[in-house]
Amino acid sequence: xxxxxxxxxxxxxxxxxxxxxxxSIHSEVATLPLSFRRQGVREVxxxxxxxxxxxxxxxxxxxxxxxxxxxxxxxxCQVAPRAFLEQLLxxxxxxxxxxxxxxxxxxxVVEGSKAGRKRRLTLDATTRYSTRPVFSAVARDTGFPxxxxxxxxxxxxxxxxxxxPPEMAIPAGQFLKQLDKRGVRITGSGWRVADQ
Numbered sequence: 689x690x691x692x693x694x695x696x697x698x699x700x701x702x703x704x705x706x707x708x709x710x711x712s713i714h715s716e717v718a719t720l721p722l723s724f725r726r727q728g729v730r731e732v733x734x735x736x737x738x739x740x741x742x743x744x745x746x747x748x749x750x751x752x753x754x755x756x757x758x759x760x761x762x763x764x765c766q767v768a769p770r771a772f773l774e775q776l777l778x779x780x781x782x783x784x785x786x787x788x789x790x791x792x793x794x795x796x797v798v799e800g801s802k803a804g805r806k807r808r809l810t811l812d813a814t815t816r817y818s819t820r821p822v823f824s825a826v827a828r829d830t831g832f833p834x835x836x837x838x839x840x841x842x843x844x845x846x847x848x849x850x851x852x853p854p855e856m857a858i859p860a861g862q863f864l865k866q867l868d869k870r871g872v873r874i875t876g877s878g879w880r881v882a883d884q
Contacts, residue, residue, distance in 0.1 A: 709735035719853035811876035
């Protein structure tokens with residue numbers, strides 16, 4: 689799917705509420721269809737909420753060529769437009785270094801059929817910021833899973849070897865229980881961490 693295409697309004701748990709999500713590139717889209725091909729997975733896509741103004745800004749910068757990595761000649765010098773833009777933005781950054789006080793929900797929706805009946809399962813992993821220790825919600829739901837996986841590997845709980853996506857190497861039940869202990873709450877109708 690094309691980046692930023694197919695906008696859709698989705699309701700998320702409080703305090704997030706309704707947001708518009710759009711297609712975006714993400715690693716899961718590359719690995720999940722291969723990992724679960726035998727289970728009948730036919731399509732996987734990823735949607736995310738971006739500020740509409742940011743989307744328009746990115747489109748404008750792209751149309752002007754400022755996201756290109758190949759250098760262009762400027763007054764006898766070779767300059768990569770993207771590197772120039774990155775440096776310019778860094779030099780003008782004035783934002784706060786304090787982590788944002790936010791919440792984030794990662795939602796997985798699985799649609800299919802079982803015994804001839806259509807089924808739909810929706811699971812939400814919601815993470816909130818913390819003040820002691822200080823972590824943003826994004827830092828928690830990005831860093832905690834990596835930390836849990838590294839600890840499981842160190843304890844010998846991950847026995848697979850080689851280059852594999854997480855869904856093919858990490859025992860799901862143990863992994864999800866460890867995330868739950870760290871405040872990454874997964875909710876969904878008829879589903880519990882213990883079921884995995």
